[in-house]
Amino acid sequence: MDIRIGNGYDVHALAEGLPLWLGGIEIESPLGCIAHSDGDVAIHALCDALLGALALGDIGRHFPDTSDEFKGIDSKLLLARVMELVQAEGWSVGNADITIAMQRPKLAPYINQMRECLSSIMKIDVERVSVKATTTEKLGFVGRSEGCEVYAVALLVKEQ
Numbered sequence: 001m002d003i004r005i006g007n008g009y010d011v012h013a014l015a016e017g018l019p020l021w022l023g024g025i026e027i028e029s030p031l032g033c034i035a036h037s038d039g040d041v042a043i044h045a046l047c048d049a050l051l052g053a054l055a056l057g058d059i060g061r062h063f064p065d066t067s068d069e070f071k072g073i074d075s076k077l078l079l080a081r082v083m084e085l086v087q088a089e090g091w092s093v094g095n096a097d098i099t100i101a102m103q104r105p106k107l108a109p110y111i112n113q114m115r116e117c118l119s120s121i122m123k124i125d126v127e128r129v130s131v132k133a134t135t136t137e138k139l140g141f142v143g144r145s146e147g148c149e150v151y152a153v154a155l156l157v158k159e160q
């Protein structure tokens with residue numbers, strides 16, 4: 001068995017009156033991500049972790065934010081495309097772990113929905129997908145609700 005690990009990181013600025021999408025789920029929030037896509041910063045970090053595991057570059061290379069094709073795009077479609085690349089090379093996702101840093105709103109009520117959504121796109125058991133949320137104790141740009149920050153790790157597995 002061959003294994004690969006990848007990490008991903010993404011930040012989006014927040015602004016009032018925009019929808020907030022995280023982990024494929026729309027979150028009730030007065031603040032949403034400023035973005036070329038739907039701004040799902042959690043999916044973006046996860047995509048970068050998956051691409052990173054296979055040294056396939058980053059999400060910006062595959063889906064440029066200068067392209068009209070990706071303007072306002074549902075990030076779930078980006079994850080599905082990344083999974084096509086992963087599967088095309090014979091890999092499957094062993095597990096993924098995502099940490100979302102956001103001061104507010106509270107994300108706990110949405111965590112399991114995000115896990116269900118992401119695991120269904122990656123076609124793996126929900127037990128293999130972890131989503132965690134934290135504040136930064138009001139410190140830094142996250143603490144001032146100026147932005148949302150996400151870290152992701154993914155392990156890929158290939159049977160020999």
Ligand code: MG
Binds near residue numbers: 010011012040041044
């Ligand atoms: Mg992004």
